[in-house]
Amino acid sequence: MQQLTLFPITETAQEKNLSQDSFTHNNVCDETARIALEENYGHLLEETDEFNRQLVSFQANKTEILHSWIKYREGFSANLVDLLIRKFELEPGDIILDPFAGSCTTLLVAEMRSINAVGIELLPHCHLAWNAKSRAFGYDVNELNHIREVVIGTTPVATTKPFNHLTITETAFPQQAEDDLMRYTEWFESLDISKSTKTLCQFILTSILEEISYTRKDGQYLRWDSRAEKIQEHNRNRVAKGKKPIKGIDKGDLPGVKETFLKRLGKIISDVTELQKDRPLPSYQRLIEGNTLFELPLMAENQFSGVITSPPYANRYDYTRTYALELAYLGVNEDIFNLRQSQLSCTVENKPKLNDLEKHYEKTGQSDRFKLILNTVQSNKTLSEINAALEKRLKLGEINNKGVLPMINQYFTELTFVFSELYRVCKSGAHVAFVNDNVRYAGEIIPVDLLSTNLAEQVGFQPVNVFVLPQRKGNSSQQMGRYGRVALRKSITVWQKI
Numbered sequence: 001m002q003q004l005t006l007f008p009i010t011e012t013a014q015e016k017n018l019s020q021d022s023f024t025h026n027n028v029c030d031e032t033a034r035i036a037l038e039e040n041y042g043h044l045l046e047e048t049d050e051f052n053r054q055l056v057s058f059q060a061n062k063t064e065i066l067h068s069w070i071k072y073r074e075g076f077s078a079n080l081v082d083l084l085i086r087k088f089e090l091e092p093g094d095i096i097l098d099p100f101a102g103s104c105t106t107l108l109v110a111e112m113r114s115i116n117a118v119g120i121e122l123l124p125h126c127h128l129a130w131n132a133k134s135r136a137f138g139y140d141v142n143e144l145n146h147i148r149e150v151v152i153g154t155t156p157v158a159t160t161k162p163f164n165h166l167t168i169t170e171t172a173f174p175q176q177a178e179d180d181l182m183r184y185t186e187w188f189e190s191l192d193i194s195k196s197t198k199t200l201c202q203f204i205l206t207s208i209l210e211e212i213s214y215t216r217k218d219g220q221y222l223r224w225d226s227r228a229e230k231i232q233e234h235n236r237n238r239v240a241k242g243k244k245p246i247k248g249i250d251k252g253d254l255p256g257v258k259e260t261f262l263k264r265l266g267k268i269i270s271d272v273t274e275l276q277k278d279r280p281l282p283s284y285q286r287l288i289e290g291n292t293l294f295e296l297p298l299m300a301e302n303q304f305s306g307v308i309t310s311p312p313y314a315n316r317y318d319y320t321r322t323y324a325l326e327l328a329y330l331g332v333n334e335d336i337f338n339l340r341q342s343q344l345s346c347t348v349e350n351k352p353k354l355n356d357l358e359k360h361y362e363k364t365g366q367s368d369r370f371k372l373i374l375n376t377v378q379s380n381k382t383l384s385e386i387n388a389a390l391e392k393r394l395k396l397g398e399i400n401n402k403g404v405l406p407m408i409n410q411y412f413t414e415l416t417f418v419f420s421e422l423y424r425v426c427k428s429g430a431h432v433a434f435v436n437d438n439v440r441y442a443g444e445i446i447p448v449d450l451l452s453t454n455l456a457e458q459v460g461f462q463p464v465n466v467f468v469l470p471q472r473k474g475n476s477s478q479q480m481g482r483y484g485r486v487a488l489r490k491s492i493t494v495w496q497k498i
């Protein structure tokens with residue numbers, strides 16, 4: 001089978017040293033299966049100049065028309081989706097699937113190219129982002145301009161409507177900002193404007209929460225400004241116990257709700273005006289608000305011509321914490337626990353979903369399929385080796401949170417269910433692209449790209465390419481201090497249903 005060449009290849013994997021030759025620091029654990037995996041798939045590893053960290057991250061979207069309306073750090077760029085659509089030769093009439101849709105970059109780029117697309121996503125602020133962005137061609141610019149004038153000329157009356165905080169969001173805003181946020185929220189709800197413009201106003205308020213708050217999203221955590229009462233109280237307690245106060249970040253002068261809202265609305269009006277000058281031919285895009293693991297098995301087979309996606313990485317980042325302000329603002333309270341648990345397992349808190357999945361497959365008359373997929377994962381030698389290696393490191397006291405072990409096992413187990421369902425719902429000839437990062441825990445390297453490729457092959461896909469970014473991923477300072485620096489691959493794996 002001829003290999004798909006997506007980008008000009010600069011050097012081979014061997015020349016560029018893309019392959020990893022050691023997976024276990026100081027030879028503590030068995031690495032035979034991981035080395036065999038590199039030998040098996042090493043020829044698929046390719047590094048290209050056209051393909052950089054900016055392209056696979058949200059960075060390139062920051063100034064983009066439409067895609068910059070909300071900052072989704074975990075998103076990939078519209079240019080990457082565009083590039084993959086072209087290289088996979090996807091056309092109007094085709095349907096693209098993104099099972100981890102996030103801020104819906106894939107769906108929006110598909111819309112620009114008049115290609116049908118379906119996405120699946122769990123988080124409510126992403127649903128809102130889709131509802132607001134997907135209407136870009138439908139907004140009435142006159143109404144948007146009118147709203148702008150009204151906001152400039154009016155000070156809405158104060159409201160008693162509270163911001164329903166989660167424990168982790170308490171004191172995130174200066175009091176004035178929180179009061180203004182709620183008064184604008186209530187005011188927009190009461191205005192006599194179209195439903196889509198109301199949704200847009202709610203979306204804009206959601207998109208400015210970080211900017212007007214004492215918090216900053218920083219990968220795994222929300223970082224807090226020293227001025228937040230939460231930090232001040234924490235420090236008073238520390239000082240009372242004779243401990244040194246912790247130092248928060250300094251976000252400088254915080255912008256107000258009104259000015260930030262108007263700035264964002266101004267950009268949106270200018271984007272919408274531009275977009276509406278050149279409308280793409282009609283096509284349909286749909287976002288399913290749900291859990292991929294449970295939605296995919298319900299879909300009809302052989303319908304998608306391509307999959308372009310990026311799942312959460314196996315890096316312990318918890319989206320429900322990073323986006324706690326947005327979720328709380330949208331009224332997610334106790335549900336946050338369910339949302340966290342429904343996410344593809346990528347935090348140490350995720351509990352196994354296998355029982356629920358088994359029941360789901362049983363209910364839909366697919367018990368045999370469930371067993372087959374589970375058996376594929378459980379008999380995978382590389383995953384068994386990784387599980388055993390982490391077990392050993394845990395016994396050696398090198399893993400500070402034992403939740404890492406089930407997290408890794410569940411991560412690949414759940415992904416295999418996704419891969420298997422993708423194979424079923426894809427048409428023959430369809431290409432599948434997954435953007436992901438390799439990770440390392442306690443000196444054990446987990447080759448997420450090649451292990452995923454192996455599991456995808458086991459469920460039927462033909463591995464095609466593993467594109468490796470020229471810039472490798474750094475290590476956490478903790479890992480570096482103890483196990484030295486190892487460059488980890490950040491890759492786009494491409495498979496095909498033959």
Ligand SMILES: C[S@@+](CC[C@H](N)C(=O)[O-])C[C@H]1O[C@@H](n2cnc3c(N)ncnc32)[C@H](O)[C@@H]1O
Nearest residue numbers: 075076100102103105121122291292312343344
């Ligand atoms: C890396 S982000 C995708 C970003 C997307 N490519 C973009 O450009 O915005 C992964 C997304 O998967 C979602 N997700 C995680 N587990 C999920 C599940 N079980 N079902 C549906 N979505 C899920 C997360 O909420 C997150 O938005």
